[in-house]
Amino acid sequence: MAEFVEKRCQEMIPVLEQMEKLKLFDGNEIQNIAEKFKEYEYKIQRYTKCKEDYLRYIQYEMDLLKLIKQRKDKYGITQKKTDIDFAIVNKMNNLYKEAISKFQDDIRFWIAYMKFCKHMHFHSNVTDMLSRMLQVHRDKPKCWHIAACWELEENNNKQSARQYLFRGLKIHPNSQLLYIDAFKLELNDHLTITSNNFNDTESHRDNSASAVMNDSEMPVALEAAYFIYRQAFEYIKDIKFIIELLNITKKYKDTDRLQKKIICDMIQEYTHESLILECTHEPLIWDIMARRKLQGLVQPGLSDIPMEVENVKQTSLKDRIASCNEIYQMALKKIKTEEMWSLYIDCLLEINNHLESLPNFKKLLKTALIQAHQAKKLNEKYYLSWIDLLNVDKENDESTLKEATDIWHMRLNYLLRCGQEKKAYALYPKLTQLLGEKALPLWKLRILHAQIRSSDEVEESFQAALKYPLIAKDIKFEWLEWLVLTKGIDVARETYSLCLQPPTTLEFYKKIVMLELVQPEISLEYMRQLYDMAIPQFGTNNTSVWLDYMKFEMKHGDPKNVNSIHERAVKMLDPSLVNSFIEDYNLIVAKPDAIQ
Numbered sequence: 001m002a003e004f005v006e007k008r009c010q011e012m013i014p015v016l017e018q019m020e021k022l023k024l025f026d027g028n029e030i031q032n033i034a035e036k037f038k039e040y041e042y043k044i045q046r047y048t049k050c051k052e053d054y055l056r057y058i059q060y061e062m063d064l065l066k067l068i069k070q071r072k073d074k075y076g077i078t079q080k081k082t083d084i085d086f087a088i089v090n091k092m093n094n095l096y097k098e099a100i101s102k103f104q105d106d107i108r109f110w111i112a113y114m115k116f117c118k119h120m121h122f123h124s125n126v127t128d129m130l131s132r133m134l135q136v137h138r139d140k141p142k143c144w145h146i147a148a149c150w151e152l153e154e155n156n157n158k159q160s161a162r163q164y165l166f167r168g169l170k171i172h173p174n175s176q177l178l179y180i181d182a183f184k185l186e187l188n189d190h191l192t193i194t195s196n197n198f199n200d201t202e203s204h205r206d207n208s209a210s211a212v213m214n215d216s217e218m219p220v221a222l223e224a225a226y227f228i229y230r231q232a233f234e235y236i237k238d239i240k241f242i243i244e245l246l247n248i249t250k251k252y253k254d255t256d257r258l259q260k261k262i263i264c265d266m267i268q269e270y271t272h273e274s275l276i277l278e279c280t281h282e283p284l285i286w287d288i289m290a291r292r293k294l295q296g297l298v299q300p301g302l303s304d305i306p307m308e309v310e311n312v313k314q315t316s317l318k319d320r321i322a323s324c325n326e327i328y329q330m331a332l333k334k335i336k337t338e339e340m341w342s343l344y345i346d347c348l349l350e351i352n353n354h355l356e357s358l359p360n361f362k363k364l365l366k367t368a369l370i371q372a373h374q375a376k377k378l379n380e381k382y383y384l385s386w387i388d389l390l391n392v393d394k395e396n397d398e399s400t401l402k403e404a405t406d407i408w409h410m411r412l413n414y415l416l417r418c419g420q421e422k423k424a425y426a427l428y429p430k431l432t433q434l435l436g437e438k439a440l441p442l443w444k445l446r447i448l449h450a451q452i453r454s455s456d457e458v459e460e461s462f463q464a465a466l467k468y469p470l471i472a473k474d475i476k477f478e479w480l481e482w483l484v485l486t487k488g489i490d491v492a493r494e495t496y497s498l499c500l501q502p503p504t505t506l507e508f509y510k511k512i513v514m515l516e517l518v519q520p521e522i523s524l525e526y527m528r529q530l531y532d533m534a535i536p537q538f539g540t541n542n543t544s545v546w547l548d549y550m551k552f553e554m555k556h557g558d559p560k561n562v563n564s565i566h567e568r569a570v571k572m573l574d575p576s577l578v579n580s581f582i583e584d585y586n587l588i589v590a591k592p593d594a595i596q
Helices: 002-011 013-021 027-044 051-075 083-102 107-120 123-136 141-153 158-171 176-190 220-235 239-249 256-270 283-295 317-334 338-354 359-374 381-393 398-417 421-425 428-453 455-465 469-487 489-493 506-517 524-538 544-555 561-572 575-590
Strands: none
Touching (some): 002 013, 027 051, 051 083, 051 107, 083 107, 107 141, 141 176, 158 176, 176 220, 239 256, 283 338, 338 359, 338 381, 359 381, 381 398, 428 469, 469 489, 489 506, 506 524, 506 544, 524 544, 561 575
């Protein structure tokens, strides 16, 4: 092995010498590159071969090639390609071939080599390699897809691509990927692709001179595509796949007859009673029929095939939306499922995204959301759309804010009941921004749910709520109360200074005082601290804070302090309140036993 490695390294010496001669790298760098070559050569020549060694070696060569280009640009070397470049590219080419030969079962090497050849313009190498790949991986539909795409996109060889696809379908008659490729190829080969404009879709009659009809009533130009479709329909019993083929067909001109045939086949195959639309119980068929009505596309008749293509008159967008809505309403009378409601609402959302200037259709969307919710068939993902709709319509309306709060409550309650706490909690920043202080009940819902689960989640929920001032002012006392009940009064006391930061209310202070007063041992220090913190905020315009302070000293503290508190109050209170304060004080002094 050592002799073979040395021979491979010797082959790279002229390249290294040329790098140094062109001053692309200095001596130390050249030595490092040589050592790297040797290291990788030893790895790939080991008795037990490792795929990753080849991948790393190839990546190193690729990075080296990029660095050489950067150095050439930096030093003004004008030669685009040198012997150095060719040698490294040839080395990478050989490494890929070795890796493919040793690890034929790993499709990664085949695909990576194709990308390499494309980048280096080694197209002939790929053409030779495709046959080998398909011999090894004929059991993988993706490989037949890759081969067809290469011939079509890189070599512009439709016939070769078609052969690969047909051979692949013989082996994999149930491959959706290959049917889609073949279907697109035949449509592209004979028809011109066009964009399907949402606001101005027209129905095209098949009246061209070249559209000669055959015995199956399908235009000759569509005969090959129709053959592919019929094979797909026979082998793959999946309505979503057939709808995908229909959607592909819609992108091409002059395919009305093929579209109509696909729809009729779907109705016949996937309904339980008859060809008549009203008898179908397949939500996806109702959906596709409603959407085609919206787009102004041809619809099937109610008679048996063969049928003539209807001459669909161009109708206004408003009429098309109304017809589309009627079909969904018929469907919902027969299929009262969440899936049917979801298909209907998805379509209305798309209409509203395109038609912001038509507010009447927003009412239609809102009505559908309400009805689905009342029927208990509204998927939770639509609640956010409902809220967004409300905020667009009436941003500052009180009733709208209440409705939005109710909707958020329903959505969050759904997520929490389903065990999707992370998803629910992630919504709180947005709902708080939208609803402001109206979001308080939603925060209480989260805290209540967290209390059922774990103490850590309760703490996390309280801390999250306290970040929002409009929520914090109403939630702070609940937090302190929870701390007292679960962690004790000492832990709660540590947070007093944080909770009593302005703005706050006198009522909040009084609630904290009550927490202290119900303790087995009343702390004079913390009680006086609370009153002294309240006085600067409320002692000018409120007499109760002074009177409560004095009552506390008379009942629990030191009555001698009452006079000093009285003097401070008279000096600090608004003059208009002094007389009433003195009167109340005299009543307390006259009946000290009445102090509660």
